[in-house]
Amino acid sequence: MQEEVISKTEADLIERLAIASRILSAEGHDDFNQGQVSARMPRQEHFFIKRAVAGFSEAVPADMVKAYYDTEKPSSLLSPPELPLHQAIYAARPDVNAIIHSHAPYSLIFGATDMPLKPISHDGAFFKDRIGRFDDTSQTILSIDIGNKVAAALGEQPGLFLQNHGVLVVGKSLREATILALILERACKLQIIAESTGHSYSVSNDTDVKGKQDYIYGDTSIKTYWDYCVRRLEQTGSINWNR
Numbered sequence: 313m314q315e316e317v318i319s320k321t322e323a324d325l326i327e328r329l330a331i332a333s334r335i336l337s338a339e340g341h342d343d344f345n346q347g348q349v350s351a352r353m354p355r356q357e358h359f360f361i362k363r364a365v366a367g368f369s370e371a372v373p374a375d376m377v378k379a380y381y382d383t384e385k386p387s388s389l390l391s392p393p394e395l396p397l398h399q400a401i402y403a404a405r406p407d408v409n410a411i412i413h414s415h416a417p418y419s420l421i422f423g424a425t426d427m428p429l430k431p432i433s434h435d436g437a438f439f440k441d442r443i444g445r446f447d448d449t450s451q452t453i454l455s456i457d458i459g460n461k462v463a464a465a466l467g468e469q470p471g472l473f474l475q476n477h478g479v480l481v482v483g484k485s486l487r488e489a490t491i492l493a494l495i496l497e498r499a500c501k502l503q504i505i506a507e508s509t510g511h512s513y514s515v516s517n518d519t520d521v522k523g524k525q526d527y528i529y530g531d532t533s534i535k536t537y538w539d540y541c542v543r544r545l546e547q548t549g550s551i552n553w554n555r
């Protein structure tokens with residue numbers, strides 16, 4: 313971890329970043345050590361991000377390094393190569409306080425198709441008409457120019473498929489971004505399975521979709537899902553910071 317003194321609030325955020333990493337790993341977001349999670353306190357210029365090389369499955373609080381969305385400011389040298397992706401989005405979206413980028417397999421496959429995400433399950437309802445595809449490049453996001461293009465494609469949405477690369481999910485809190493990354497992967501998985509049956513299938517109507525977006529994925533519910541995920545990690549002994 314960085315040498316400078318950090319506040320108790322920031323220390324708590326850093327610990328939650330390690331917990332979010334373990335949750336993402338447990339829910340199928342691993343691709344060796346690739347993918348990142350980052351978060352900031354509201355209205356701050358700096359944020360914390362999982363450092364290069366450390367994977368979701370093994371990340372500990374000490375793996376979270378400090379970075380700035382202003383590319384002129386001194387972000388940690390241990391920052392991951394895709395730091396510009398996070399810098400561009402924090403600069404463009406004052407409402408966003410957490411970002412997850414992973415190569416989760418079902419989201420990746422879904423993003424490579426031209427299918428719209430449909431509200432087959434509760435999960436799909438959240439992202440209906442709220443997720444696009446970025447297809448300018450399928451390469452790793454290594455420059456702020458490409459990062460800015462991704463941020464423009466994301467717009468005001470909570471998620472974006474990075475075609476033939478992975479997926480991006482943002483939230484106003486780390487809890488929200490983490491849970492949304494889980495439900496997006498599940499929504500993609502369920503639709504791919506539904507499509508593979510070769511049969512037609514039903515989807516929720518717009519009234520139900522709106523209700524699900526407000527209730528099933530409202531702030532209070534999101535917090536309970538996060539707490540559930542943490543309890544499940546505790547049950548399996550997966551929250552330990554010894555490597």
Ligand SMILES: [Zn+2]
Nearest residue numbers: 347394452478
């Ligand atoms: Zn990537």
